[in-house]
Amino acid sequence: MTITALKNHLKILDNYRARINSCLDNYLSQNSALSENMRYSVLAGGKRFRPILTYTTASLFNVDLSQADSCACAVELIHIYSLIHDDLPAMDDDDIRHNQPANHKQFGEGQAILAGDGLQALAFGILAKNDAIDPAIRINLLQHLSRAAFKMAEGQSIDLSIVSKNVEIELLYSMHRKKTGALLRCAVLLGATLYPELSGEDEMVLNSFSEDIGLAYQVQDDVLDVSTSDAVLGKKQNSDAEKCKPTFPSILGMDESTRVYQSLYERASESIAQLSVDATPLRELTGKLLSRTF
Amino acid sequence: MTITALKNHLKILDNYRARINSCLDNYLSQNSALSENMRYSVLAGGKRFRPILTYTTASLFNVDLSQADSCACAVELIHIYSLIHDDLPAMDDDDIRHNQPANHKQFGEGQAILAGDGLQALAFGILAKNDAIDPAIRINLLQHLSRAAFKMAEGQSIDLSIVSKNVEIELLYSMHRKKTGALLRCAVLLGATLYPELSGEDEMVLNSFSEDIGLAYQVQDDVLDVSTSDAVLGKKQNSDAEKCKPTFPSILGMDESTRVYQSLYERASESIAQLSVDATPLRELTGKLLSRTF
Numbered sequence: 357m358t359i360t361a362l363k364n365h366l367k368i369l370d371n372y373r374a375r376i377n378s379c380l381d382n383y384l385s386q387n388s389a390l391s392e393n394m395r396y397s398v399l400a401g402g403k404r405f406r407p408i409l410t411y412t413t414a415s416l417f418n419v420d421l422s423q424a425d426s427c428a429c430a431v432e433l434i435h436i437y438s439l440i441h442d443d444l445p446a447m448d449d450d451d452i453r454h455n456q457p458a459n460h461k462q463f464g465e466g467q468a469i470l471a472g473d474g475l476q477a478l479a480f481g482i483l484a485k486n487d488a489i490d491p492a493i494r495i496n497l498l499q500h501l502s503r504a505a506f507k508m509a510e511g512q513s514i515d516l517s518i519v520s521k522n523v524e525i526e527l528l529y530s531m532h533r534k535k536t537g538a539l540l541r542c543a544v545l546l547g548a549t550l551y552p553e554l555s556g557e558d559e560m561v562l563n564s565f566s567e568d569i570g571l572a573y574q575v576q577d578d579v580l581d582v583s584t585s586d587a588v589l590g591k592k593q594n595s596d597a598e599k600c601k602p603t604f605p606s607i608l609g610m611d612e613s614t615r616v617y618q619s620l621y622e623r624a625s626e627s628i629a630q631l632s633v634d635a636t637p638l639r640e641l642t643g644k645l646l647s648r649t650f
Numbered sequence: 651m652t653i654t655a656l657k658n659h660l661k662i663l664d665n666y667r668a669r670i671n672s673c674l675d676n677y678l679s680q681n682s683a684l685s686e687n688m689r690y691s692v693l694a695g696g697k698r699f700r701p702i703l704t705y706t707t708a709s710l711f712n713v714d715l716s717q718a719d720s721c722a723c724a725v726e727l728i729h730i731y732s733l734i735h736d737d738l739p740a741m742d743d744d745d746i747r748h749n750q751p752a753n754h755k756q757f758g759e760g761q762a763i764l765a766g767d768g769l770q771a772l773a774f775g776i777l778a779k780n781d782a783i784d785p786a787i788r789i790n791l792l793q794h795l796s797r798a799a800f801k802m803a804e805g806q807s808i809d810l811s812i813v814s815k816n817v818e819i820e821l822l823y824s825m826h827r828k829k830t831g832a833l834l835r836c837a838v839l840l841g842a843t844l845y846p847e848l849s850g851e852d853e854m855v856l857n858s859f860s861e862d863i864g865l866a867y868q869v870q871d872d873v874l875d876v877s878t879s880d881a882v883l884g885k886k887q888n889s890d891a892e893k894c895k896p897t898f899p900s901i902l903g904m905d906e907s908t909r910v911y912q913s914l915y916e917r918a919s920e921s922i923a924q925l926s927v928d929a930t931p932l933r934e935l936t937g938k939l940l941s942r943t944f
Contacts, residue, residue, distance in 0.1 A: 390807040441767060446759035465740035466810045469763060473735060474803035476767065480774045481796030484789055491785040495778055498792060502775030509768035513684040516760045 357640065365640045369408060376407040376432060379425045383433075383482055393463045393471040394478075398436050400454040405573075405645065406431045406543040412641050413547030413562065416633045417554065426486040427497060427546035430479040434505050435539060437475035438512070440468055447516060450595065476505065489550065496549050504542035511535025520600040525607050529571065536577070537570025544569075561631050565624045569642060572620035576648070578603040579613050584650055621646040651934065659934045663702060670701040670726060673719045677727075677776055687757045687765040688772075692730050694748040699867075699939065700725045700837040706935050707841025707856065710927045711848065720780040721791060721840035724773040728799050729833060731769035732806070734762055741810060744889065770799065783844065790843050798836035805829025814894040819901050823865065830871070831864025838863075855925050859918045863936060866914035870942070872897040873907050878944055915940040 357365070380398050385391045407428035414424040443450040443458040444465060451461050460468035483497055511534030518527070544566035548554055581596050582605050596603045604613040625642045628635035651659070674692050679685045701722035708718040737744040737752040738759060745755050754762035777791055805828030812821070838860035842848055875890050876899050890897045898907040919936045922929035 388804050388807070389811060390804050393807075437767075441763055444760075444763065446763060466738075467807060469735055469738065469740060470803045470807045470810070473731075473766070473770065474800055474807075476770050477796050477799035477803060480792065481800060484792040484796055491789045494789055495785045498774065498778040502771050502778055505771035506768055506775060509764045509771060510682050510684045513682070513687075513761060513764045513768075516764070517683060 357643075361640075365637075365644070368637070369641075369644070372408045372411045373404050375411070375421065375425070376404050376428050379429050380432065383429055383478070390467070390470060390474055393459065393467055394475055396462060397440050397453070397459045397471065398433065398475070400456055402432075402436070402454055403648075403650075404432065406435055406540060408641065409540065409543040409566075410547040412637050413544045414550050415547075415637060416631070416635060417548065417551035419547070419550045423486075423488055423550050424547060426482045426489070427550065428543075430483045430497075430501055431504075431539060431543045431546060433475045433479035433482070434501065434508070437472040437479070438508055438539075440472040440475070442512065444468060447512070448595070448599065479505075490552070493549060493552065497546050500542050500545050500549065504538040507534040507538035508536075511538065515601070518602055521602065523602045523607075525604075528602060528604060528607065532571055532574040533567070536574035537567060540570035540573055541566035555632060558631055558633070561627060565627050565638075568620045568624035568627070569645060572617040572624065573645065575604045575613055575617040575620070576645075578605055579610060579617065580648075580650060582610060618646065651937075655934075659931075659938075662931070663935075663938070666702045666705045667698050669705070669715065669719070670698050670722050673723050674726065677723055677772070684761070684764060684768055687753065687761055688769055690756060691734050691747070691753045691765065692727065692769070694750055696726075696730070696748055697942075697944075698726065700729055700834060702935065703834065703837040703860075704841040706931050707838050708844050709841075709931060710925070710929060711842065711845035713841070713844045717780075717782055717844050718841060720776050720783070721844065722837075724777045724791075724795055725798075725833060725837045725840060727769045727773035727776070728795065728802070731766040731773070732802055732833075734766040734769070736806065738762060741806070742889070742893065773799075784846070787843060787846065791840050794836050794839050794843065798832040801828040801832035802830075805832065809895070812896055815896065817896045817901075819898075822896060822898060822901065826865055826868040827861070830868035831861060834864035834867055835860035849926060852925055852927070855921060859921050859932075862914045862918035862921070863939060866911040866918065867939065869898045869907055869911040869914070870939075872899055873904060873911065874942075874944060876904065912940065 377399070384395050384398055386395065410428040410431055411421060411424055414421065439453060440459045442448045443453055444460055451458050453459070458468075459471055463471065480498065480501065483494065483501060486494065489497070511531050514527070514531040515535055518531070541563070544562055548559065548562050578596060581603070597606065604616065608616065621642055625639050628638055671693070678689050678692060680689070704722040704725055705715060705718055708715065733747060734753045736742045737747055738754055745752050747753070753765055757765070774792065774795065777788065777795060780788065783791070805825050808821070808825040809829055812825070835857070838856055842853065842856050872890060875897070891900065898910065902910065915936055919933050922932055
């Protein structure tokens with residue numbers, strides 16, 4: 357990529373990030389204590405990779421971004437609710453998230469559980485209420501979202517059940533596909549589903565692309581958990597090992613794990629050449645994911 | 651009601667109950683540990699009043715019950731997920747539910763949180779996927795469901811925040827409307843929304859009917875918590891008082907609280923005379939709610 361192209365790409369990502377932050381702010385009311393609690397976690401920052409994936413995919417098909425806002429928000433809200441619940445003492449027991457006290461440290465465990473519950477309901481509500489999207493398409497979007505949210509809970513359940521256990525690498529693949537992959541895949545598919553004339557071929561290509569990057573993302577997370585400092589991660593480093601969680605590095609080692617996610621990103625990047633539209637923005641984003649340090 | 655009419659009514663309720671139990675069983679897969687956990691709570695019984703409300707309302711408008719199945723299940727799954735989360739130590743800390751150990755006593759807190767999370771996602775998914783319902787109507791149903799699920803979390807958040815506090819009765823009304831009323835109201839409205847020619851007048855009547863019974867139901871719950879034994883309740887008696895929760899009986903006393911819910915049921919029962927269809931089944935059900943002992 358030339359310097360100009362890179363600058364241009366970064367500017368687009370900044371725009372997407374500003375856009376999603378503003379939409380999330382609008383969607384979250386300030387009418388109740390629970391809403392204030394939700395705002396604390398939702399507006400704390402974060403990489404916003406999922407909404408960026410949705411916007412980028414939608415842009416490939418010239419979908420108006422105002423149509424993609426509710427999809428991008430819905431996916432991000434599901435992600436944030438999962439972080440709030442994951443951080444609870446009964447789950448991963450993490451005290452810091454996005455460089456601030458985790459939700460339950462700030463509001464107590466009960467309110468944190470409810471904030472997550474409310475965010476999940478809100479995610480479905482935002483999508484269901486977006487009258488700018490044709491009802492039949494909205495139904496498709498809601499199906500994708502519910503499937504991903506369900507799989508995510510299943511993945512987290514497996515994650516919780518294998519602490520301190522020796523597991524086969526295949527179980528780890530399957531767990532990661534559900535826990536992290538399903539929602540990332542959903543982020544891509546929502547952006548594409550907004551295009552009413554999406555062809556079956558393009559859908560298939562995006563399907564395998566998003567499966568690859570979804571899995572790559574979590575393997576990379578495992579690696580970054582070992583190699584990146586607390587300050588950069590915005591949470592505690594090496595927390596997987598401390599919790600005796602089987603991870604890709606603990607089973608395959610750091611080098612092999614790095615090779616695994618790099619080749620998944622690579623395959624994903626190559627696969628989208630088959631799309632009927634110019635896939636450059638999505639390929640650039642994949643490159644950005646590959647080079648992330650947190 | 652004559653003996654024959656009463657017997658007939660009870661038979662219809664039994665049929666609805668059998669129908670919902672069978673549908674829930676079908677919708678819940680047995681493919682994962684988390685699904686098994688969900689089945690434990692969902693299939694443990696329960697009164698199934700919410701699905702019965704949905705079926706009864708749908709039947710007033712001659713909606714085929716097979717159309718109402720997904721609505722009835724969705725509402726019940728949201729209800730069950732809320733019970734699982736409410737029972738957690740960080741919330742109401744109840745060990746027994748439906749005469750069996752609460753979900754977190756059986757599976758641990760982390761898995762119980764995830765079972766609730768998964769059930770909420772499943773509820774939206776079941777509705778979104780029901781191709782027998784026109785997409786535009788399905789969108790309406792999903793809007794009702796998300797609004798109710800969100801309010802329910804808000805109501806529970808208020809409930810949690812007022813423990814050991816002196817509160818005005820108005821806050822209690824507002825809390826109950828959200829915590830319990832919203833989902834009961836949703837159960838009625840889903841049944842009615844399935845009827846494509848539902849008039850604005852009928853919708854308004856059902857709206858106030860369901861608001862009344864939703865509030866009545868929770869005030870009655872507060873009263874029954876004091877007056878009914880553990881075995882009949884299927885959970886611990888007098889648990890509100892032990893938890894220092896402000897309730898209708900603690901503020902208004904038992905007699906006045908009983909009068910409140912009785913008159914709400916009465917007003918509800920009278921209001922549906924204005925419906926354009928014969929409201930007898932719904933009136934009989936309201937009578938059944940009024941006379942419930944658990």
